[in-house]
Amino acid sequence: MPAPLPLLSLGPFALVCAAAVTVLLGIAWQRMHTVSALVTIVGLLGALVLQLALQTPDSAETPLLVFDGLSHFAALMVLGSSLVVALLSHTYLRGYTGPREEFYLLLLCAAAGALILVASQHLASLFFGLELLSMPLYGMLAYRFQSSHSLEAGLKYLILSAAGSAFLLFGMALLYAQTGALDFTGLASEMGPWALAGTGLMLVGLGFKLSIVPFHLWTPDVYQGGPVPATMLLASISKLAVFVVLLRLVLEVPTFRDEALSALLAGLAILTMIVGNLLALRQSDLKRLLGYSSIAHFGYLLVALVIGSRFAVETAGVYLITYLVATLTAFGVVTLLSSPCRTEEASNLEHYRGLFWRRPWLAAALTVAMLSLAGIPFTAGFIGKFYILALAVDAQRWWLVAAVIAGSAIGLYYYLRVMVALFLREAADASRAGRGGHWLNDTIVLVLALLVIVLGVWPAPAVDWLAGLNY
């Protein structure tokens, strides 16, 4: 008789899946855009509330999944980000002429995959979660298939992701050949050359998803081509979930902390920070720019992986919160300016020239997001960057410290460039004045922007909460 399942801990996941099936049946019965969106939002909100209520002091686990502080934190982030994306997708899709309801179905499936991924402690659930997260993203990225950019983004992500998954699977096979186990505790039992090779291959596969520098080439095209809500989901939950599972691997499996591998990771981190920021310098497209900026941000986050101590988990948590809030704000503004998606999306920087004089609140939100991504004090980004620097200094990794500082300095230039464009006086072109959306959408983005500032000015509650999570 197997041990009883921790049904309560699985509750949020079950709710998200139930919402997905409900949306599916709803489409089969009758297509109703608003109802589908409502079911999605209610499902995600219910899951979020349940996850908040759970607060597991003693970590429940099944052979495949573990519900501890780390997965609790990550699940909250995943559900919160999905909720924001679902809310904004409704506005975005209103002008879309093709079938609109399936977008929510894909969104819910991706959220379910991310929930599995962040809680996985077995290679099987890791792969399952990763695929459940990636598969819907292919569809979402190619959702506006009439536009060749969107189709290109979807196909590119599909093919490169499949290559990444192949590396991951081969790495898992090698690890299994060495240790004869697939669960993380079993993997920890033995080390050897095959396990090391497998670990390297798994890092390649996960590096694809995180767009770490040698494997980053897909990022800008996919970010630019995909519909904004899909890009938003890719930039938030996909990256977060993959990073969390990589963090768990590094903490629990000793081969991931091997000295040579750790040095390699440190090198990749430095490369990612510098190259990501340098490539972003000359971008004239906001979505591409955000793509490169996300590469750089995951370079900073790799510092936490390289050091991999108890404090590193807290650092990664703080940084992930600040990154997510700022990214969601920035993409939220792009979504609101692009919707309804009748024509091409407003991603070129030209669209943002003089935005302040047309939509002052959105311009303010975007400014706050950019300041936070650049790591200016009094925004959330500063707290995150401060934590990363403190961690690196504490571990006396001076090269990493230098790279973080250099990367931030380079980054400041292109973030400021976006901000300057927002406040320019000229070219207040009536044709792209953009009509005001529903007040609720603006409110979502403004609340996110406010959150960026609150986290920057008064980070104590969030930091205390993160430190209190048992891992």
Added chain:
Amino acid sequence: MEQTLTSTAAEQWAIGLFVLAVFGLCTFMIVASWLLGGRSRGREKALPFESGILGTGAPRQKFSVKFYLVAMLFVIFDIEAVYLFAWAVSLPESGWIGFWAATLFILILLAGLLYDSRTGALDWAPQPRSPVDSTRT
């Protein structure tokens, strides 16, 4: 680490030799035929070889996307039947929990099938639009 490397090399040298031999043989065959073989040029030589018969028609025919759709649906439901086999052979061990899990699994599959048929994925002919698509709001 040194020790394990040495022992691994001792255990796995045959595989290494085999891999080397495979690459060596392939390289030898390509290089040797390239060096020793005769060569001739001409207009006819540039044509694609189709068993001595000249090719007719364009090779890039368009297939209806329905073929792929049906193939995909077949693979999906086929694979899902494979999962049920795994449950069927362990029926006594998995007990009632297994039974209800499999029931839930089949119900979700049925929901997917219902969705497919209602959105017209199973209609072979393109013309009659499904009721869902025509009542778009």
